[in-house]
Amino acid sequence: MTRIAFYGSSLLSSYWNGAATYYRGLIRQLARLGYEVTFYEPNVYERQKHRDICPPNWCKVVVYDGTKAALKEVAAMAREADVVVKASGVGFEDDALMDHVLAAARPGALRIYWDVDAPATLAELRADADHPLYRQLKEVDVVLTYGGGKPVVQGYRAFGARECVPIYNALDPETHYPVRPEIRFRSDLAFLGNRLPDREARVDEFFFKPASMLPNQTFLLGGSGWDDKPRGENVRYMGHVSTRYHNAFNATPKAVLNINRASMAENGFSPATRVFEAAGAGACLITDAWAGIELFLKEGEEVLVARDGKDVAEILVRLDPVEAEAIGRRARARILRDHTYTHRAAEVDRIISRHVRPPRVEAAE
Structure with a gap:
């Protein structure tokens, strides 16, 4: 051995x-x-x-x-x-x-x-x-x-x-998979990530900006370090979310957002763990744009790609729950086939x- x-x-x-x-x-x-x-x-x-x-x-x-x-x-x-x-x-x-x-x-x-x-x-x-x-x-x-x-x-x-x-x-299918939604994670868009220096500006752009543009939609923020971050009334902060709750966090919202850190986005070809965890739970994933995403998920069918916060807002406005569910289902099938x-x-x-x-x-x- x-x-x-x-x-x-x-x-x-x-x-x-x-x-x-x-x-x-x-x-x-x-x-x-x-x-x-x-x-x-x-x-x-x-x-x-x-x-x-x-x-x-x-x-x-x-x-x-x-x-x-x-x-x-x-x-x-x-x-x-x-x-x-x-x-x-x-x-x-x-x-x-x-x-x-x-x-x-x-x-x-x-x-x-x-x-x-x-x-x-x-x-x-x-x-x-x-x-x-x-x-x-x-x-x-x-x-x-x-x-x-x-x-x-x-x-x-x-x-x-x-x-x-x-x-x-x-994806580890034994730990990340579809579960029943939980009321506490209900939102139109959820993002889970720790507050880090080379991520914060991108979170401002891809999460907080669309939240300010869409006051009638609900946004959920999870992760460590955001306690004193200014946010609108439609943004709810949960703090650290244990991995035991990630499936419900991903399965409940209409869509889940992935935001790469600056270095990862600039380099490309670096999908975060959140991409696979969300897809494994059947989530409709919206991600910031980065080179190489087509190696993992097909844009428009298995993942939605945003170039900036305005794109995120536009996606949310036109995204209905039925379409979101279909995108999440296709993403899960692709990841199970090719990326475990x-x-x-x-x-x-x-x-x-x-x-x-x-x-x-x-x-x-």
Whole structure:
């Protein structure tokens, strides 16, 4: 059995951690392929106080204190793994963690850097000639990314990566699926996302602007950090929404809005987890425009695309519930066919199998 040591932000909590469902979907499916995964996550940002799930039976989770001593202790455990993964955005001493993990990995182990925000990372590399990742990439065998397509692959290769492969977000049908609507999530348009510096201006444009243009329609905002954001009377703020309520959040409104962060939108080919979660719940999805969306959903039939806030308002005015339901139904069928974590885990398995010998043992069904 191939053992993976995975160092990431959090598997147990989505609090200030948009990658949670990405990690869960991939690791659950890798476990089904026979991998033994241990996920190491720091106890920071009060994530452990806002757990969405209990430690699962398909992955061992080690939570360590946010101290340098604890970091060194868990990094040393990398020596026991056949595959060592350091994800970006862990949130505590990322550069030091990367160095310690790479140093601890035994000879012959596959060393992976998994970037869940590749466009932003590449921008940092371009701006900082002394960035630690320049040095660290020389010790990494494979770079996997949250998405990004050819622009990200070309960018990483230009900075010295031996191999770079996008592993896109996807749907876990066991966790995101249609449910009965809940009154508390009833609205014409709902958006779920944390307040981040490179997203806020786009949220102003794609969410708050149409809300101001359509005072007779109702808007629902979920996510952390928006408490003091000025908003109209037709905008209701819910705060952090646990992943256990995402299905109802997506299934209840007439439409659900996806807004990419600026770096993701500019790069393209980077569908957010929300795209697949919403489609999995059968939601009618409105998304901001970004290059590559046609690889995942067909515009006008499976997703509605807005270039600005005015487009969002116009879409809402003409969108009736029957059409919205049909769009959501077609989106769900497309995602189930082509974009589940079963598909993504198979890609990761092929990459690992090229590097790790002897071949892994298949898990019994």
